[in-house]
Amino acid sequence: QKNAFQLRAPASTTKILTAILAIESGHLEDVVTVSETAASVGEASLHLKANDQLLLKELVFGALIKSGNDACVAIAEHLSPSEAEFVGLMNLKARLLGAYDTTFYNSNGLPHPYHLTTAYDLALITRYALQNPVFRKIVATKSYKMNWITPRKSLLIKNTNRLLWSFPEITGVKTGTTIQAGKCLVASAQYGSQQIIAVVLNSFDRYGDAQKLLEYGIKTKEIQSYAKW
Numbered sequence: 001q002k003n004a005f006q007l008r009a010p011a012s013t014t015k016i017l018t019a020i021l022a023i024e025s026g027h028l029e030d031v032v033t034v035s036e037t038a039a040s041v042g043e044a045s046l047h048l049k050a051n052d053q054l055l056l057k058e059l060v061f062g063a064l065i066k067s068g069n070d071a072c073v074a075i076a077e078h079l080s081p082s083e084a085e086f087v088g089l090m091n092l093k094a095r096l097l098g099a100y101d102t103t104f105y106n107s108n109g110l111p112h113p114y115h116l117t118t119a120y121d122l123a124l125i126t127r128y129a130l131q132n133p134v135f136r137k138i139v140a141t142k143s144y145k146m147n148w149i150t151p152r153k154s155l156l157i158k159n160t161n162r163l164l165w166s167f168p169e170i171t172g173v174k175t176g177t178t179i180q181a182g183k184c185l186v187a188s189a190q191y192g193s194q195q196i197i198a199v200v201l202n203s204f205d206r207y208g209d210a211q212k213l214l215e216y217g218i219k220t221k222e223i224q225s226y227a228k229w
Helices: 011-024 056-065 069-079 083-096 119-129 133-139 206-220
Strands: 031-033 053-055 143-147 154-158 170-178 182-191 194-203 224-227
Touching: 011 056, 011 069, 011 083, 011 119, 011 133, 011 170, 011 182, 031 056, 031 069, 053 056, 053 143, 056 069, 056 133, 056 143, 056 154, 069 083, 119 182, 119 194, 133 170, 182 206, 194 206
Parallel strands: 194 224
Antiparallel strands: 031 053, 143 154, 170 182, 182 194
């Protein structure tokens, strides 16, 4: 572990927590109507429009696979009165999981000066999320055809995690990139009965660094976390 407890911006790896809360809500078949607020969210997005309607499940796929920032806000607003209140639930969940150094200010990881976590905390959150079979299935999916209810259309999305195509042992999880956070990656691999999680934050070579951590984790049987200063 290197700088495992250093506070860092997590970028879109934030979406791991957003997604597991959505999955655990038990409302994946709910119809979600996209608000003007969600539709206006920029950066990586699914180009959702106000009044679009999709199942909550589709938005979770869009958040984890395509890294849709707009999808996260739509999820948050559907499950809570506001995104801010949903973020309160995210922070509570983080505390319950022992991620005591994590404080989130939004559902998607877009830059905020105090939206911070540690590589260690992200490993704890991810280890918990991977216990859920629905979450495991989504983050291992290379491509997925998202379907809208209104308007009737579909969109083929491709996973942003390139490691899924590189090694058969890779099972997920989530990329993230902002100027503040740098290039980030939470990756998981399955070697027999052993699951390994690697967390890389602010890396010049997130895929190479994650691969090294996963290989080291096989030998030591530990969760690996790495944050480059």
